[in-house]
Amino acid sequence: MSSNDFPPLKNDLILRACRGEPIERVPIWIMRQAGRYLPEYKAISAQHPFFEVCRTPTLACEVTLQPVRRYDLDAAIIFSDILVIPQALGMDVEMVPNEGPCFPQPLKVPEDLNTKIDRTRKASIELKYVYEAITLTRRTLDGQCPLIGFSGAPWTLMSYMIEGKASTTMSKAKRWLYSYENESHDLLNLLANFIIDHLVEQISAGAQLVQLFESHCACLTPDLFNRFSLPYLCQIAKGVRDELSKRQISSVPIIVFAKDAHFGLQDLAKSGLFDVISLDWTITSTNIDLLRKENSTLTLQGNLDPCALYASKENLEKFVRRMLEIFGTKRYIANLGHGIYPDISVDNVKWFIDAVHLISKEMNDNNTNKS
Ligand SMILES: Cc1c2[nH]c(c1CCC(=O)O)Cc1[nH]c(c(CCC(=O)O)c1C)Cc1[nH]c(c(CCC(=O)O)c1C)Cc1[nH]c(c(C)c1CCC(=O)O)C2
DSSP, X not given: OOGGGSOOOSOOHHHHHHHTOOOSSOOBXXXXXXXXXXXXXXXXXXXXXXXXXHHOHHHHHHHHHHHHHHSOOSOEEOSOOTTHHHHHTTOOOEEETTTEEEXXXXXXXXXXXXXXXXXXXXXXXXXXXXXXXXXXXHHHHTTSXXXXXXXXXXXXXXHHHHHSSOOSSOHHHHHHHHHOHHHHHHHHHHHHHHHHHHHHHHHHHTOSEEEEEEOOOTTOOHHHXXXXXXXXXXXXXXXXXXXXXXXXXXXXXXXXEETTOGGXXXXXXXXXXXXXXXXXXXXXXXXXXXXXXXXXXXXXEEEEOGGGGGSOHHHHHHHHHHHHHHHOSTTEEEEESSXXXXXXXXXXXXXXXXXXXXXXXXXXXXXXXXX
8 A cells, every 4th residue: 555545644743743844733642542531432342342343444443533533633543452463473362341451371481482372473464454444544534644553562562471461560571581581582583573564564554653662661670671672672663664665665653662761762762763752751851851962853752641631721731831841842742651541531631632732833833933
């Protein structure tokens, strides 16, 4: 698929922000915008189990469009999950309502890599339903805004595959990093190659940007991050670009979100492989200034505390203004510092989006008048 196969884009603000081009207002989308806090999503999920929605392109398309119908968002993100990859590799994953994901048979010992994972599986075959959902959604969006594709990153997927469910310490998965180093690299490499195919197929199906979610860095030491996360994030970004150029498909911006990897942000930036780095809410304004100063062609995304959406409208506007002052309006995509929570009021989401647009436009107009 090429852009000629789809309706022309009417709002390319986010793509311009990725390229460092002038924008009239700061673009915004919200991590986990398609989902749990929306009544129209709850109505669908009351009738269809989670992975059925993921696997049915018409339902995935509908859920992806719900937030962009309701709000003035500058991007849509395809409804899917990071855990479709372990599923595609042959592992069972259940989504337990109100609890989250559960692997009934997680990886326990290195021998499980030969019995619980099928290395012959291909993303292009197993995850065809994701690519069909992307093509359908891009057509149905009718150029309203760009469509984002995504994948979980290797360490985050590996940690789920070993822990079997959410964990605060990740001690079972970290045990592999310390005691089965070679087998850990084998698994991470296998995942990285699968993820490259998954992202390339999403782009080929119509995704106009992609985001890599490395959500589980909080439990890593800087050394573990440097050995078991960073190299694979880089391998994926490079692999995606190489494969796109081999297939003569135009490249798209790659966003990386390494949550809680404050120690790794400069290295991610210096790799030169990512167009956008997404920041969580713990990153200080000093660190943001430093990232800006040392990486002039990098776009930043983030990083409002998701809980700030519980604040009054007046206070939320103050937080948004402060965030825009810290990041500036150029090379910036407004977002939360992690996914939105299920109990956020739909009105507060609207205030957030509208405040980013209004305040950034006002700041931009003032700057233009001054110069
Ligand atoms: C770690 C992770 C997962 N999934 C994802 C991550 C990385 C981002 C992050 O760190 O939050 C990514 C994800 N999951 C989902 C999307 C869809 C697109 C979007 O709106 O951003 C995306 C981008 C749908 C979903 N994935 C899930 C839901 C909720 C299912 C429901 O309650 O109906 C949605 C809408 C379920 C899910 N899926 C996962 C968990 C831990 C859970 C349960 C907790 C939760 O509700 O978030 C794994």
